[in-house]
Amino acid sequence: MFYSVESGMLALAGLSVAWPWIVLSAVAAFAGGMWVSSRLARRRPRQDDLDATIAGRIDHEFRTPLSVIIGSAELLCDDTGGGLDDERRRLVEAIQRAARRLHRVVEDLTLVGQLQTGGFAPKREPVSLAQVADEVAEWNRVDAATKGVGLTVEVRDPAWIRGDPARLRQMVDNLVTNAVKFTPPGGSVSIVVRRDPGGSLEVEVTDTGVGIRPEDRHRIFRRFERGSHAVANHVPGPGVGLSVVEAVASAHGGRVRVDSSPAGSRFVVQLPAAAVENQVDEVHP
């Protein structure tokens, strides 16, 4: 699994952790040293430990340079420090969007590391899923518009839940980002927030994209695994987004279901009524 990661960035980072074992194993094999080889096999870290280590290193090593990119771009766009003409402002905004994509990967890998080490402890605060949906739509609006994909939000019911706001945003963002990524120009992506008859809250992300093959529908929720369409068409991504979606939903007592056809996909995150907060929220079409 670890070696199948397609992103060059991840593969290099992984190599930096795995190389001593690769080199030592090669030396042992060359010398015919089966005893040495078996000793190495016993000492070799478990795959899950390696994944967590790699995720942790990427997480830490990327955060400072990302701060420089995001911080500098923010200061350049700031009225007090900018004075940019429209063309240059658009370029700086492109830097901000690219940095946000990298930040998203880092946050996913952080969570992967926390899940591996048992360090994921979601907060329990009142969160408006309507607000989450609006924020996520706003983050993805430019990418969708640039691609010619329509993006809408519909909040049908009050949608407060007790949960981890950052992780819930990450969960919905991963779904919407994927939907935009796999929807061709002229298509559409919609986010719907509603209560089901049993009182559970549902966040539904529907697209008119390429769909998910039946044989991929379980695999795509595994860490570092990707759907065959993504692999065949070289669609970029580390392959952790949907595993994060499932982990966050599960940590809130919820679950994720997916329906798909060649005409598009529909992901529904269902969060239990027990997690619902009785707060007033505006409903907007």
Place this chain on the structure above:
Amino acid sequence: MSDTPTVLVADDDRDILDIVTFRLERSGFKVIRASDGREAHELAVKHRPDVVVTDVMMPHMDGYELAKALRSDPATSHIPVIVLTALSQEEDAARAFESGAVDFVRKPFSPLELKARVQAALQRR
């Protein structure tokens, strides 16, 4: 607090120092810079800033040790410390607060948000 609040910023990454300095100076703060924990401690004792913003992983003295040292010295114990770090785990935040920090900001960060947190720390004094 003087009319112009002074913020001591400690980070071994010069680019981060530049970004934080730029934002805070533009917002009317006086900024003192340090590139490691020991230098930050010396400057804090000497200048008694109104707020300290510190990285964690720095040469000579890390941000946790800096926060503890400031907290244990009556001359500096009143100075609020904000930890600004690439460490992202919950236990990192817990350790920062145990060391005496009043706030914990994860990198990547928004300079505007950091400025707001500095202002909030000043108001809580």
